[in-house]
Amino acid sequence: MKDLRQCFLLPADEIYLNAGTFSALPRAVYEEQIALMASAESNPTRQATARARLPLWGMQQQIARYLGADAEEIIFHQNVTQALNQALFCLPWRAGGEFIASDQEYGAITNAAREMCRRNGLSFREFPLPLQPQNSDELLATVLNALTPETVGVLLSHITSKTGLVLPIDRIGTELRKRNVRFIVDGAHGPGLLPLQLSATDVDVYAGNLHKWFMGSKGTGFLRVARRLHDVMEPHIVGWGGTPRDATPIHDQFPGNAYRFQYVFRMQGLKDVSSFLALGAVLRFRESLGEAWILERISELGRYARRRLEIDLGLKCFSPIPELNAGLLAFEAPPTWRESNATERMYRDYKITVPFWVDRQHGSMLRISPHIWNVEEDVDRLLAALQGG
Numbered sequence: 001m002k003d004l005r006q007c008f009l010l011p012a013d014e015i016y017l018n019a020g021t022f023s024a025l026p027r028a029v030y031e032e033q034i035a036l037m038a039s040a041e042s043n044p045t046r047q048a049t050a051r052a053r054l055p056l057w058g059m060q061q062q063i064a065r066y067l068g069a070d071a072e073e074i075i076f077h078q079n080v081t082q083a084l085n086q087a088l089f090c091l092p093w094r095a096g097g098e099f100i101a102s103d104q105e106y107g108a109i110t111n112a113a114r115e116m117c118r119r120n121g122l123s124f125r126e127f128p129l130p131l132q133p134q135n136s137d138e139l140l141a142t143v144l145n146a147l148t149p150e151t152v153g154v155l156l157s158h159i160t161s162k163t164g165l166v167l168p169i170d171r172i173g174t175e176l177r178k179r180n181v182r183f184i185v186d187g188a189h190g191p192g193l194l195p196l197q198l199s200a201t202d203v204d205v206y207a208g209n210l211h212k213w214f215m216g217s218k219g220t221g222f223l224r225v226a227r228r229l230h231d232v233m234e235p236h237i238v239g240w241g242g243t244p245r246d247a248t249p250i251h252d253q254f255p256g257n258a259y260r261f262q263y264v265f266r267m268q269g270l271k272d273v274s275s276f277l278a279l280g281a282v283l284r285f286r287e288s289l290g291e292a293w294i295l296e297r298i299s300e301l302g303r304y305a306r307r308r309l310e311i312d313l314g315l316k317c318f319s320p321i322p323e324l325n326a327g328l329l330a331f332e333a334p335p336t337w338r339e340s341n342a343t344e345r346m347y348r349d350y351k352i353t354v355p356f357w358v359d360r361q362h363g364s365m366l367r368i369s370p371h372i373w374n375v376e377e378d379v380d381r382l383l384a385a386l387q388g389g
């Protein structure tokens with residue numbers, strides 16, 4: 001087995017088992033970004049302006065290809081929270097309708113959806129998803145049963161952050177489209193963890209993070225909106241790109257600006273684009289290892305961790321069956337690890353990074369999300385720490 005730790009900047013005496021929050025950054029990506037930042041300072045104005053044109057558009061095309069989407073459908077964002085806020089607040093909604101979200105959504109995104117409903121005169125309702133369904137048919141049926149004639153929109157995670165439950169978003173998208181219900185997918189954990197073909201689905205909106213499983217720099221994410229909705233979205237930040245009602249783009253020399261959705265939603269002020277340009281180094285790093293190998297290695301580490309913690313240590317596992325699980329695994333915290341500062345104590349005493357928290361439904365939990373820099377021994381050391389108390 002390849003030991004890839006030397007490809008990252010993680011200290012040798014620490015164990016980082018939390019790709020589900022932030023990935024560790026490959027050294028090659030770090031070096032590329034630092035070089036880009038340094039060279040930009042040779043002439044901030046000329047460099048920044050030049051990079052925001054062809055190089056950034058070229059990167060958008062490469063990332064779109066990786067996601068199975070068209071470059072015109074993608075807007076780069078700092079994170080999923082901002083990306084989904086853009087979609088939720090810029091799309092028109094029918095006042096009086098109902099918007100629903102599962103009870104396993106990420107809190108920040110539920111907040112955004114609830115607030116969008118309040119401002120647009122929609123009602124908001126949460127519906128329960130089974131924690132450990134038998135198969136994806138059960139998930140599809142649960143979502144369809146939650147619809148009412150008033151439902152105009154559904155928010156679901158592609159992969160839930162708490163337990164790593166994978167939702168069949170393609171099948172759900174097809175059914176929602178037939179019913180004319182808009183489908184918003186929180187794909188914070190999708191890119192880099194599961195293969196994506198976004199343009200081949202009926203999902204209306206998909207927002208993803210590139211700073212989790214994909215291994216991009218902090219502050220990289222994207223929004224993908226299906227073409228059929230581009231002309232009805234109204235920007236809530238209006239910059240040089242104007243609004244969809246303006247006849248022609250003002251800055252038509254920007255590549256990509258031949259297309260209105262791009263100039264309206266991309267041209268929203270000056271930004272440092274070095275973190276996005278460094279995504280090319282992530283693609284090269286992934287290619288050098290093999291995309292299929294990366295995905296399989298993450299699954300393999302997950303299966304190992306599950307066996308060790310659930311079977312050998314006897315901790316209750318809240319994650320679904322392996323066929324419906326990706327990346328993230330949640331367990332009941334052992335009795336000696338249930339205090340509010342367990343996360344801090346684990347780091348202080350054992351130099352292991354894993355989140356512990358108290359869940360309103362399931363009590364004290366811990367979540368592990370291993371990635372390719374981990375080895376099986378990292379899991380063994382976590383096990384020993386959990387046993388040690």
Ligand SMILES: Cc1ncc(COP(=O)(O)O)c(C=O)c1O
Nearest residue numbers: 079080081106157161186188209
């Ligand atoms: C399912 C899910 N959605 C959204 C987010 C928010 O991501 P960000 O803070 O990068 O916007 C997270 C972060 O962990 C998440 O797990």
